[in-house]
Amino acid sequence: MATRFNSPSQRTTSWYEAIAERDPEFVERIQSLRSRNRNRLARLSTLAGRERHGEVRKLLRSGSMHVVYAFDALKAKRRPDTANAECVEALAARCNPFMPSREPVRHGYATSGRAIRRTRIVQDFGPLKRMHQLLVADVLRSLHPPRQDQFLFGGGMPMALKAIEDAFRQGYTHAAEVDLIDFYGRMRPPGLADLLRPLPRAVTDNVVWDHAVRRGLDDALVVCSEDDDPSASGLVGLSLGAATSPVVGEVIIRSLLDTACMGQVVTYADNILILGRGQEDVARWAAQLEEVAQGLEAGPLALRINDTVAFTSRHLPVQFASHWGSAIRHRLNWEPNGRKLAEHLIVERSTVLTDEEIGEVESKISHLARAYPMWRTRESWEACRLAELAAVRYYNRATPPNLSDAKHKLIIAYLTCGRQDLREILPDGTTRQHRERRMALYNAGLELLAVISAEQAA
Structure with a gap:
């Protein structure tokens, strides 16, 4: 080997x-x-x-x-x-x-x-x-x-x-x-x-x-x-x-x-x-x-x-080194392509992460989002990734600060991404303890969402 x-x-x-x-x-x-x-x-x-x-x-x-x-x-x-x-x-x-x-x-x-x-x-x-x-x-x-x-x-x-x-x-x-x-x-x-x-x-x-x-x-x-x-x-x-x-x-x-x-x-x-x-x-x-x-x-x-593509094409973007480029209002817009974005889907592969690894990925995600000011789905992508990582941090250490951070980021992602259910954002977890904390975080998110809804209705 x-x-x-x-x-x-x-x-x-x-x-x-x-x-x-x-x-x-x-x-x-x-x-x-x-x-x-x-x-x-x-x-x-x-x-x-x-x-x-x-x-x-x-x-x-x-x-x-x-x-x-x-x-x-x-x-x-x-x-x-x-x-x-x-x-x-x-x-x-x-x-x-x-x-x-x-x-x-x-x-x-x-x-x-x-x-x-x-x-x-x-x-x-x-x-x-x-x-x-x-x-x-x-x-x-x-x-x-x-x-x-x-x-x-x-x-x-x-x-x-x-x-x-x-x-x-x-x-x-x-x-x-x-x-x-x-x-x-x-x-x-x-x-x-x-x-x-x-x-x-x-x-x-x-x-x-x-x-x-x-x-x-x-x-x-x-x-x-x-x-x-x-x-x-x-x-x-x-x-x-x-x-x-x-x-x-x-x-x-x-x-x-x-x-x-x-x-x-x-x-x-x-x-x-x-x-x-x-x-x-x-x-x-x-x-x-x-x-x-x-x-x-x-x-x-x-x-x-690869095929020659016009920057003004409405059907195909120009591809270059894991990026997509297209002209919007006489200016080029660059977005990371699917393969580059997949490099940051760390939670989908494993929820066994250290706090150091979580912090490192959070920094990379925020840096990537700032690097593409015209990226149309930037805010929703960043919000979902940060919510996933905050959830994993809480799964690992169920402290009150981690719970507060995770539930707030969960709600931001829910409102930004247009998801129908908070559970669509939360990682599944790999242990019984993770799954128990996932349910606790889900309930905490529901309570916070109810408070926000009540304030908006008032």
């Missing part, structure tokens, strides 16, 4: 606090080195030719760089026994991205989404490999900055949606979403090494591609694991879970768009939206992109090109 990795919220978060308390001067030194290293990385973009090539090698061999990324790698692993300067210095002394590392790599299942569960096999790297990856990822960001229409590291989804709105105002009325199928899995090393230059080929081989953990000619990933069948991973391409992979992905997409001489596009990770002033305009750019993708030396890449 493969390991199922825990979510970050389930791991200890005391590593940084521990080392800062034990050795505040060392933490200050790290901050100073980080600022200096940031300036050195920024300088890469001003260099060219041999000077740039030489500076890349200096950065990859720099002791001050190694100490900072050793610190970050150990912080990411969050093991309390490594929260000291000695462990950081010892790991930094082993940093050599030019040489292969035989550090064991675990594989396991990672899931995304709460209600709709998507499971992928990913790799969990140790501190040595993680240190190499973090260092190389930052070097690559400086060597190959993204285009202005790539938003994974350039403002995220809010800026991507804003760019689409700006294009719409400029007369780009049609769009088609392009999905890159099995994006990481289709990468191949020969073209990858050429694409990432002036990153030394040895670094591409040993950190980005990491030949040390591959089985052989088929380039399938082999992991050293506690599991009894490590070959079950059977992955190809870039490693999921490697800190370098998202950055390399952006470099590949930049190369794809540059080679295709694309017009107006917006990208977020492996989601590409082609924009045009008409349906034929979009179709022409899509065909050009597909042709270039099939011949990409680091690939080839496979595309899934």
Whole structure:
């Protein structure tokens, strides 16, 4: 059986606090080195030719760089026994991205989404490999900055949606979403090494591609694991879970768009939206992109090109990265689609939640609702989700404050969502105690609703 990795919220978060308390001067030194290293990385973009090539090698061999990324790698692993300067210095002394590392790599299942569960096999790297990856990822960001229409590291989804709105105002009325199928899995090393230059080929081989953990000619990933069948991973391409992979992905997409001489596009990770002033305009750019993708030396890449849709269509919205977009009164309205909303239906999957998990989901729900000011069903969706979570908090701890909070949110959801029965909103519960408290909350809600009705009638 493969390991199922825990979510970050389930791991200890005391590593940084521990080392800062034990050795505040060392933490200050790290901050100073980080600022200096940031300036050195920024300088890469001003260099060219041999000077740039030489500076890349200096950065990859720099002791001050190694100490900072050793610190970050150990912080990411969050093991309390490594929260000291000695462990950081010892790991930094082993940093050599030019040489292969035989550090064991675990594989396991990672899931995304709460209600709709998507499971992928990913790799969990140790501190040595993680240190190499973090260092190389930052070097690559400086060597190959993204285009202005790539938003994974350039403002995220809010800026991507804003760019689409700006294009719409400029007369780009049609769009088609392009999905890159099995994006990481289709990468191949020969073209990858050429694409990432002036990153030394040895670094591409040993950190980005990491030949040390591959089985052989088929380039399938082999992991050293506690599991009894490590070959079950059977992955190809870039490693999921490697800190370098998202950055390399952006470099590949930049190369794809540059080679295709694309017009107006917006990208977020492996989601590409082609924009045009008409349906034929979009179709022409899509065909050009597909042709270039099939011949990409680091690939080839496979595309899934969705139908071209007008933003003004009354029947179909434009789809982009789990969002729906349509024009309302000469302005674009963005809403999260069903799959994105399903990620927040945590209560439908389980009512066994901690107060910390409930608070975390509440915050995400409110943030999501605020992010879409023109979302027509925003208020009712938010009210129902918050009522469900308040009910679960009361199921877990039947205190008077929890009961008061839950019954008030229940009534708000009832009035906002237009439900016929309070019980349609309340989660069922998974234990006998939950079901008893559900009935108590239901009765409390009925009493509050009666009071409100009486006040309105008076």
